[in-house]
Amino acid sequence: MTNRVYNFSGGPAMLPIPVMETVQKEFLDFHGLGASIVEISHRLPVFIDIIETTKSLFRELTGLPNNYKVLFMHGGAQMQFSAVPLNLMSMKSHKGSYFITGRWGTLAENEARKYGNTEILMDGKEFEYRQIPQYDTSSLDQDSSYAHMTTNNTLYGTRWHQFPDTGNVPLVADATSDILSREMDYSQFGIVYAGLQKNLGTSGTGLVVVREDLLGHALPETPKLLDYALFDEHNSLPNTINVFAVYVMCLVLEWVKEQGGVPEMEKLAEKKSSLLYEILDNSELYSSVAHPKHRSTMNVTFHFPQEELLQKFLTESDNEGLFGLMGHAMVGGARASIYNAMPLEGVDALAQFMIEFERKNG
Numbered sequence: 001m002t003n004r005v006y007n008f009s010g011g012p013a014m015l016p017i018p019v020m021e022t023v024q025k026e027f028l029d030f031h032g033l034g035a036s037i038v039e040i041s042h043r044l045p046v047f048i049d050i051i052e053t054t055k056s057l058f059r060e061l062t063g064l065p066n067n068y069k070v071l072f073m074h075g076g077a078q079m080q081f082s083a084v085p086l087n088l089m090s091m092k093s094h095k096g097s098y099f100i101t102g103r104w105g106t107l108a109e110n111e112a113r114k115y116g117n118t119e120i121l122m123d124g125k126e127f128e129y130r131q132i133p134q135y136d137t138s139s140l141d142q143d144s145s146y147a148h149m150t151t152n153n154t155l156y157g158t159r160w161h162q163f164p165d166t167g168n169v170p171l172v173a174d175a176t177s178d179i180l181s182r183e184m185d186y187s188q189f190g191i192v193y194a195g196l197q198k199n200l201g202t203s204g205t206g207l208v209v210v211r212e213d214l215l216g217h218a219l220p221e222t223p224k225l226l227d228y229a230l231f232d233e234h235n236s237l238p239n240t241i242n243v244f245a246v247y248v249m250c251l252v253l254e255w256v257k258e259q260g261g262v263p264e265m266e267k268l269a270e271k272k273s274s275l276l277y278e279i280l281d282n283s284e285l286y287s288s289v290a291h292p293k294h295r296s297t298m299n300v301t302f303h304f305p306q307e308e309l310l311q312k313f314l315t316e317s318d319n320e321g322l323f324g325l326m327g328h329a330m331v332g333g334a335r336a337s338i339y340n341a342m343p344l345e346g347v348d349a350l351a352q353f354m355i356e357f358e359r360k361n362g
C-alpha cells in the first residue's frame with residue numbers, strides 16, 4: 001500500500017485497511033453469489049445474515065444487556081437529534097433535559113425544541129467547551145422525559161470520564177465519536193446512538209441501542225422512518241436499509257474483535273492520545289484546547305500562537321502524508337482525530353513531526 005496517508009480527519013474517518021481490502025475483494029462477487037452485496041435484495045437471507053451477525057458482534061463486544069435492542073436507522077447521528085424527542089417526549093412531563101458540552105449537544109437541544117419543552121441542565125459555553133462543567137444530578141427533575149448528553153465532544157476534544165447518574169430519567173447518549181473506544185456499561189443508559197462514520201464504518205446511517213421499555217412512545221406525528229418501535233418490529237427493515245453501511249460495520253466489528261475487543265481499543269486509544277498530550281504539555285509552541293481533566297482519547301485539539309504557524313503546520317504535515325489535521329472552523333487550530341482504525345505508527349509519525357516542527361519554529 002504505497003500512497004496511503006495517515007488520515008486524521010474528524011469523520012468520515014480512517015477505516016481499518018483489512019476492512020477495505022475485504023470490501024475490495026468481495027465487491028464484484030460476494031461469497032460466490034456472482035453479484036455485489038449492494039446489488040441484491042436487502043431481504044435475502046444472505047443480507048439478513050449480515051444484519052444478524054452485526055448485531056450479535058456488537059452485543060458481544062459491548063456486553064449489551066438482553067433488554068436492549070440494536071437498530072440501524074437512516075440519517076446518521078443528527079437524525080437522532082429529532083428521533084430522540086419524537087420517540088421519548090411523550091413520556092412523563094413532556095420535557096427533554098440537555099447537558100450541553102459542545103456544538104453537537106447544542107444542535108440536539110435546538111432540534112428537540114420543535115417537539116416539546118426542553119431544559120438546559122448545564123452549558124459549557126462559559127468555558128469555551130474546553131471542559132465538562134460540574135453538575136449536581138440531585139437537582140435533576142425526576143419527571144423529565146429523558147436527559148441527553150454527548151459522551152465525547154469531537155470539535156473540542158473533551159469527553160465525560162464518568163457519566164452522570166440520572167436516576168429514573170433515561171439517559172440518552174450521543175456516542176458518535178467514541179463508541180467502541182472505551183468500555184461502557186450500557187445499562188446506565190436508556191439510549192446510546194452513534195453515526196457510523198468514525199468507529200463503525202461509513203456515513204449516513206445511525207446505530208441506535210435502545211432499552212425495550214422506551215419503545216412504543218412515539219408522538220403521533222413521528223415520521224414512519226423515525227419510529228423506534230417500527231424499526232424494532234421490522235428488524236431495521238421498514239424500507240430499504242443502507243446495505244453497504246451495515247456490511248462495512250460488520251467487517252469493522254470483526255476487525256475490532258480480532259484486535260482483542262473494546263478493552264484493547266481502549267488501551268490503544270490511551271497510548272496514542274498520551275503520546276500527543278505529552279508533547280502538548282511540554283511544548284512552548286502548542287497549547288492544548290481541552291482541560292487536562294476532560295481530555296478525549298479520540299480527538300486531540302491544539303492551538304498555535306499565530307495563524308501563519310498553523311498554516312505552515314498544516315501544509316508541511318500534509319506534505320509528510322499526515323492528512324486532515326485542520327481543526328473544526330468553530331474551534332480553530334489543529335485537531336488530530338485518532339479513532340480506533342488509526343494505527344500507533346500513524347500517531348508516532350505525527351508525534352515526531354510535531355517535535356521537529358517545534359524545534360524548527362518554536
Ligand SMILES: Cc1ncc(COP(=O)(O)O)c(C=O)c1O
Binds near residue numbers: 010077078174204
Ligand atoms: C458527537 C457527534 N454527534 C453528531 C455528529 C453529526 O453526525 P452526522 O453527520 O452523522 O449527523 C457528529 C459528527 O461529527 C459528532 O461527532
